[in-house]
Amino acid sequence: MRARDPETRRPADTTDFPYSIYLPEAARVLNVNPMTELDSLFELELESGRALGHAPGQFVQVSVFGFGECPISISSSPTRGPRFELSIRRVGEVTNALHRLRSGDSVGIRGPLGHGFDVRELHGHDMLVIAGGCALAPARSLIQYVLDERQRFGSFHVLYGARSPNELLFRDELARWGQRDDVHCHVIVDHADESWRGRAGVVTKLFDELPELDRERTMVAVIGPPIMFRFVMLEVLALGIPQNHVYCSIERRMKCGIGKCGHCQANDVYVCMEGPVFKYGRLKALREAIE
Ligand SMILES: Cc1cc2nc3c(=O)[nH]c(=O)nc-3n(C[C@H](O)[C@H](O)[C@H](O)COP(=O)(O)OP(=O)(O)OC[C@H]3O[C@@H](n4cnc5c(N)ncnc54)[C@H](O)[C@@H]3O)c2cc1C
Ligand code: FES
Numbered sequence: 448m449r450a451r452d453p454e455t456r457r458p459a460d461t462t463d464f465p466y467s468i469y470l471p472e473a474a475r476v477l478n479v480n481p482m483t484e485l486d487s488l489f490e491l492e493l494e495s496g497r498a499l500g501h502a503p504g505q506f507v508q509v510s511v512f513g514f515g516e517c518p519i520s521i522s523s524s525p526t527r528g529p530r531f532e533l534s535i536r537r538v539g540e541v542t543n544a545l546h547r548l549r550s551g552d553s554v555g556i557r558g559p560l561g562h563g564f565d566v567r568e569l570h571g572h573d574m575l576v577i578a579g580g581c582a583l584a585p586a587r588s589l590i591q592y593v594l595d596e597r598q599r600f601g602s603f604h605v606l607y608g609a610r611s612p613n614e615l616l617f618r619d620e621l622a623r624w625g626q627r628d629d630v631h632c633h634v635i636v637d638h639a640d641e642s643w644r645g646r647a648g649v650v651t652k653l654f655d656e657l658p659e660l661d662r663e664r665t666m667v668a669v670i671g672p673p674i675m676f677r678f679v680m681l682e683v684l685a686l687g688i689p690q691n692h693v694y695c696s697i698e699r700r701m702k703c704g705i706g707k708c709g710h711c712q713a714n715d716v717y718v719c720m721e722g723p724v725f726k727y728g729r730l731k732a733l734r735e736a737i738e
Contacts, residue, residue, distance in 0.1 A: 466497070468705050471510050471555025476548050477530065482616050486581065487546060488522065489533045493556060498529040503588035504563030504670075504696055504724040508704045509533065510555035514544040518701045518719075521559060522584045524591035534584035534616060560704045563724050564589055564668060564694055566596075572666040572692075573601040575657070577679050579608050579650050579671030583616045585696055585723075586670045590624070597629060601664060604657055605632040608650030608675075612636050612643045631656070650675065654682045662687040669727075670696040673736075680727065693727035697736050 466472065478490040493499070499507070501521050510516035523532040537546045548554065566589075574593055578586035586607075593600050605624060609615045615634065624632040633656045639647040646652065650671075667688055669679050676695060683693055699718040702710040711718040713736035721729075722736075730736060 468557060468560065471508070471516070471557050472497075474554050474556045476550055476552045476554065478550055479546075479548065482534065482618070483614055485538070486534055486536045486616055488617075489535055489545070489548075490530055491533065491554070491556070492530045494553075496529060499525070499531050499556075499559050501525050501531070501559035501588075502563030502566060503592050504585055504694075505559040505561050506585075506704070506723065507533070507556050507558035507560065509535075509541075509545065510557075511541055511544040511548070512555070515541045516555065516557070517541040518560075518704050520585035520588070520723075522587050524588050524595055526592055526595040534581070534587075536581055557704065561719055561723050562721060564696075566592060569593075569666050570596075570599045571601075573603070573661055573664045575604045575606070575660065575665055575667045575683075577606045577650065577667070577669050577671070577683075579675040579679075580610065580614070581616060582670040582672070582696070582698070583607055583609075586668065587617055587620070589668055589670075590630075594624075594627075594630065601661075602658075603630045604660075605630060606635075606650055606653040606656070607632070608635045608637070608653070610637045612640055649678070651678050651682050654686075657686075660686055660688070662689070662692075665692060667693045668696070669693065672698060690728045690731075691726060694724055695727055695730050696724045697722060697730065699723065699736065 473494040474491045480488045482488055506518045506520045508516045509519050519533045522534045535545050537543050576586055593603055621634055624630050633653045635646045635653050667683055699711045701719050702708045704719045706717045706720040713733045
């Protein structure tokens with residue numbers, strides 16, 4: 448079977464995959480690093496040694512024997528080698544079972560699944576990434592990609608908002624990005640506490656940190672909960688950025704991840720197949736996905 452180019456979005460024809468989308472592949476947990484009270488970062492590698500070959504924005508189905516499986520976004524960039532990272536929030540049965548794993552334990556992985564960002568289309572552009580809450584997990588894959596392929600991009604802006612300082616993901620990396628002079632990274636929290644020295648408010652407040660953007664050169668990625676989209680998109684469109692320069696990654700309930708069960712359906716679309724990353728123009732037509 449022909450190998451896929453990791454930079455392209457996966458083909459819609461599932462027979463074209465260089466791996467089975469039905470069979471979990473064994474993967475080893477290499478490291479588990481707590482990031483918040485509920486979120487930990489898992490470093491994994493497939494036991495076959497195969498690189499995932501994902502695009503930023505894609506997800507995998509992770510299974511724990513005896514507990515089940517759940518969809519999790521890939522948090523690391525394909526440019527970082529065969530090892531990959533997943534940021535997992537402990538909320539229920541499967542994610543709690545994942546949080547009990549230690550390095551050396553095994554999980555099952557199906558994927559990568561879904562459509563991520565078309566990074567080839569992004570090459571040569573200025574980039575603005577806007578993320579909210581735990582959506583920094585998928586956004587980080589794209590951010591790492593832009594940083595690793597920095598010469599292919601123009602100016603680079605990241606805006607990130609979380610509910611409170613305790614809920615910020617990747618705090619060390621946010622601090623490092625904030626110190627680089629080739630990325631302009633701004634962070635805000637809804638509710639500050641005494642430990643917080645930064646800005647407080649909703650993520651749209653950070654638009655006043657942006658310099659004047661070249662609207663024809665800028666590509667935008669918006670990744671967050673549906674409520675964030677409505678307000679962020681008002682700001683993005685007010686900047687005069689063309690709608691076909693805006694990618695949105697949406698959150699949706701999923702079960703199979705491969706277009707079989709219908710759990711993720713929004714209007715006439717299976718989000719697991721056509722998304723979770725959509726062009727804004729397409730997403731606007733999927734009212735059930737953003738309302
Ligand atoms: C494409 C995609 C990417 C995701 N990426 C991540 C990620 O990077 N990190 C992460 O921590 N989580 C991610 N999630 C959410 C994750 O899939 C759910 O938290 C997980 O399925 C919960 O499983 P559980 O058995 O632990 O919880 P359950 O016992 O099934 O449910 C516990 C809680 O989680 C919510 N939930 C259950 N299933 C889902 C689901 N499929 N999607 C969303 N919420 C759900 C329920 O409302 C409930 O409140 C993603 C979901 C999707 C669809
Ligand atoms: S999750 Fe089953 S069809 Fe999309």
